[in-house]
Amino acid sequence: MKIIAVYHFKGGVGKTATAVNLSYLAAQSGARTLVCDLDPQGSASFYFRVKAEFDAGAKGLIKGGGNLEKSLKSTDYERLDLLPADFSFRNLDRKLDVLDSPKTRLGKVLGSLRDEYEYAFLDCPPNITIVAENIFHAADYLLVPIIPTTLAVRSFAQLLLFFKKKNYNRKKIFAFFSMVESRKLLHRESMAFVDSRFKRMLQTRIPYTAEIERMGIYREPVPAFSPHSPAAAAYRSLWEELEKIVKT
Amino acid sequence: MIGLIHYDLPDAFDQTDFFAKLGASYPLRRERIAREQAVFYDTFDWRLYEKGLLLFRRQESQQRNDRLALASLEDQSLLRECEVADVPVFAEDFPPGELRNQVASIIEMRALLKLFEKRSCLLTLRVLDEAQKTVAYLILESALLSGAGKKQHSHTGLWLKPLRGYEAHAESLHNFLIESGCQPARESWPEIAAPVMGRAPGDYSTKLRVPLNAQQPSGEAVKTILRFLLKAIRANEEGIRKDIDTEFLHDSRVAIRRTRSALGQLKGVFPEAEVQRFRKDFSYLGRLSNRLRDLDVYLLHEKNYQNLLPEALRGGIDPLFDDLRVERRKEWRKMARALLSPRYSQILQEWEAFLNAPAENSPAAPNSGIPTGELARERIYKRFRAVLKAGRGITDTSPDSELHALRLECKKLRYLLEFFSTLFPEQEIQRLVKQLKGLQDNLGRLQDLSVQQETLLKWVDRFSAAGDGEGKKTVIAIGSLVGSLETEKRQVRSDFSEIFAKFASGSNRKLFKKLFVQPEPAVAPSDLKGF
Numbered sequence: 001m002k003i004i005a006v007y008h009f010k011g012g013v014g015k016t017a018t019a020v021n022l023s024y025l026a027a028q029s030g031a032r033t034l035v036c037d038l039d040p041q042g043s044a045s046f047y048f049r050v051k052a053e054f055d056a057g058a059k060g061l062i063k064g065g066g067n068l069e070k071s072l073k074s075t076d077y078e079r080l081d082l083l084p085a086d087f088s089f090r091n092l093d094r095k096l097d098v099l100d101s102p103k104t105r106l107g108k109v110l111g112s113l114r115d116e117y118e119y120a121f122l123d124c125p126p127n128i129t130i131v132a133e134n135i136f137h138a139a140d141y142l143l144v145p146i147i148p149t150t151l152a153v154r155s156f157a158q159l160l161l162f163f164k165k166k167n168y169n170r171k172k173i174f175a176f177f178s179m180v181e182s183r184k185l186l187h188r189e190s191m192a193f194v195d196s197r198f199k200r201m202l203q204t205r206i207p208y209t210a211e212i213e214r215m216g217i218y219r220e221p222v223p224a225f226s227p228h229s230p231a232a233a234a235y236r237s238l239w240e241e242l243e244k245i246v247k248t
Numbered sequence: 249m250i251g252l253i254h255y256d257l258p259d260a261f262d263q264t265d266f267f268a269k270l271g272a273s274y275p276l277r278r279e280r281i282a283r284e285q286a287v288f289y290d291t292f293d294w295r296l297y298e299k300g301l302l303l304f305r306r307q308e309s310q311q312r313n314d315r316l317a318l319a320s321l322e323d324q325s326l327l328r329e330c331e332v333a334d335v336p337v338f339a340e341d342f343p344p345g346e347l348r349n350q351v352a353s354i355i356e357m358r359a360l361l362k363l364f365e366k367r368s369c370l371l372t373l374r375v376l377d378e379a380q381k382t383v384a385y386l387i388l389e390s391a392l393l394s395g396a397g398k399k400q401h402s403h404t405g406l407w408l409k410p411l412r413g414y415e416a417h418a419e420s421l422h423n424f425l426i427e428s429g430c431q432p433a434r435e436s437w438p439e440i441a442a443p444v445m446g447r448a449p450g451d452y453s454t455k456l457r458v459p460l461n462a463q464q465p466s467g468e469a470v471k472t473i474l475r476f477l478l479k480a481i482r483a484n485e486e487g488i489r490k491d492i493d494t495e496f497l498h499d500s501r502v503a504i505r506r507t508r509s510a511l512g513q514l515k516g517v518f519p520e521a522e523v524q525r526f527r528k529d530f531s532y533l534g535r536l537s538n539r540l541r542d543l544d545v546y547l548l549h550e551k552n553y554q555n556l557l558p559e560a561l562r563g564g565i566d567p568l569f570d571d572l573r574v575e576r577r578k579e580w581r582k583m584a585r586a587l588l589s590p591r592y593s594q595i596l597q598e599w600e601a602f603l604n605a606p607a608e609n610s611p612a613a614p615n616s617g618i619p620t621g622e623l624a625r626e627r628i629y630k631r632f633r634a635v636l637k638a639g640r641g642i643t644d645t646s647p648d649s650e651l652h653a654l655r656l657e658c659k660k661l662r663y664l665l666e667f668f669s670t671l672f673p674e675q676e677i678q679r680l681v682k683q684l685k686g687l688q689d690n691l692g693r694l695q696d697l698s699v700q701q702e703t704l705l706k707w708v709d710r711f712s713a714a715g716d717g718e719g720k721k722t723v724i725a726i727g728s729l730v731g732s733l734e735t736e737k738r739q740v741r742s743d744f745s746e747i748f749a750k751f752a753s754g755s756n757r758k759l760f761k762k763l764f765v766q767p768e769p770a771v772a773p774s775d776l777k778g779f
């Protein structure tokens with residue numbers, strides 16, 4: 001199982017949309033796929049119409065995974081399951097803190113599902129805390145959406161710096177541009193700036209479109225409710241790029 | 249993964265009425281009707297079916313590529329799936345991956361045969377919750393099954409597909425279906441398709457399990473065993489003639505060998521003159537394919553031979569195997585012709601007539617009337633002692649010929665145990681067979697290695713005579729192989745004493761005695777009064 005964490009410590013950069021659409025496309029391509037909603041707000045669960053359940057999931061995650069399987073929910077799409085958000089994730093940080101090896105716990109627990117799924121996508125909460133450190137340890141790939149604005153580029157640089165400082169493997173980090181408005185000069189300049197400095201930049205750019213925002217109304221992945229839209233095409237191309245990376 | 253539950257519909261099933269009732273209890277969404285076409289495969293001896301597996305290649309209306317799927321027989325839950333371009337025949341024709349690995353470990357060298365085809369019309373209903381989230385699927389499948397012939401069979405069934413995390417909904421639907429007169433299906437697809445296949449799943453197996461009665465006269469019981477073997481010989485003819493895979497011939501040869509062994513070991517059950525005649529006939533039948541089987545074995549192990557060679561020499565034995573392939577083709581043609589020859593069919597016809605005639609109680613067959621249980625115990629125990637005797641004389645320096653003799657004794661014992669297995673407790677017989685098999689594997693491997701060495705050395709003459717550069721390379725390759733085989737042979741030979749000791753252990757001897765030696769009738773105190 002390859003674990004792909006969609007991460008950024010900045011909120012509102014399109015993490016959930018990315019995790020939902022990519023996991024959907026991965027499942028469509030024939031791979032058994034899991035999407036883990038680690039964000040206490042439960043947006044990924046909402047998109048898949050799965051009601052959040054109190055406590056079950058997080059308990060499993062913390063105590064060692066015994067209950068994890070019971071918390072899994074089939075989505076409406078073949079081969080795609082969801083580990084729903086749980087409001088107790090709000091306390092996850094605190095709970096992880098008191099356990100032994102708190103930083104590797106998430107990886108160990110997800111490991112129990114190793115044979116069941118080919119891919120696990122983690123929709124991560126926006127912070128740098130112990131949950132995030134668990135994610136860094138567990139994930140094989142860290143997929144970072146960057147909005148091509150000065151501030152967002154700056155926070156991406158901070159993320160790279162943080163990895164360096166903590167001595168984490170920076171080669172896990174892959175990034176792509178999200179919510180791109182290519183008619184804006186600033187966006188174009190920011191993209192050129194990052195492209196010239198960061199090697200593991202995916203070529204696909206996800207445009208800023210109303211279609212992606214409509215996911216909240218349809219409560220479905222974009223390629224499911226609007227398969228011919230430019231947004232769906234962009235996510236497909238992003239998945240194709242990512243698939244090549246994670247398959248090798 | 250959660251599997252599907254298959255239901256048979258009630259006799260008076262009314263679709264409109266059923267959906268109306270269902271819709272009144274559960275929010276539903278009806279999907280577009282889908283068509284699906286699937287072709288099902290298994291080996292001649294039902295290896296996948298016996299393992300509870302279903303292998304099929306399917307084409308769905310939306311998807312472009314065919315997919316090959318391995319599913320559980322019971323609930324159709326998908327275990328592995330991959331895309332395929334061509335129809336797979338052997339495991340090596342599958343695209344590399346987990347599906348291939350799993351199938352290969354089960355079917356080994358056997359070919360996959362097309363069993364039947366299923367064309368389905370699928371009407372899918374999504375059962376929803378208040379957030380319009382799907383909590384289960386109900387699928388009404390109308391299938392048309394067809395086999396190689398013109399025969400067709402239609403079957404309509406209902407599937408409930410539970411979803412992970414929504415088990416309570418599935419249970420409620422299950423109860424609804426049962427209340428509506430649906431029944432959990434009794435048959436899986438291969439069973440439903442039996443009429444169009446012209447054969448029933450599991451109808452052929454190499455396992456010898458002949459139902460016998462310990463009290464019935466031996467003449468009758470032995471004929472039952474032999475009829476079972478004749479059926480196996482006949483069942484494999486077509487596969488040999490069509491050269492589908494090597495195991496048709498192998499199975500047929502095993503049945504012939506078992507027949508010969510029965511004739512040789514169960515003396516006095518039939519008149520000796522007839523036994524002699526049929527033994528000759530079956531010896532002829534066995535000889536027909538000796539060479540062909542040898543060649544099959546070489547070719548089956550081609551990869552192993554390659555792997556034994558140092559890389560630089562790997563190409564060296566290619567000419568050899570090319571020659572073997574040519575020779576095999578010739579031998580197979582000869583065999584295919586022999587199967588259609590008057591002599592072959594006459595032998596089997598006369599044999600069949602003999603087996604179908606009632607067992608006669610002639611003085612020429614003194615053992616024909618004794619109870620089968622008695623015959624079985626007596627022969628098995630005698631043979632067991634012969635094995636012990638032959639084995640105990642073998643030391644680390646004994647010549648190969650003594651091990652060879654022991655191997656033959658073991659084979660005879662094995663056949664006897666298998667012929668009469670149903671007369672004895674299954675678990676205990678299995679334990680004995682397992683022990684014996686361990687010993688046989690050791691002896692068999694030793695024999696194989698010796699024969700292979702001899703054969704390879706014979707080939708040297710052929711290639712050194714050629715005299716050119718390629719010929720030399722081949723000769724060196726052969727030399728290297730003979731060396732590798734020798735190393736293995738020594739290892740196998742040194743394992744022997746420990747394996748035999750296990751077989752001859754006290755507990756094993758005790759078990760043989762318990763099963764096959766009739767206890768002496770206990771002496772009642774009243775019998776002692778005369779003294």
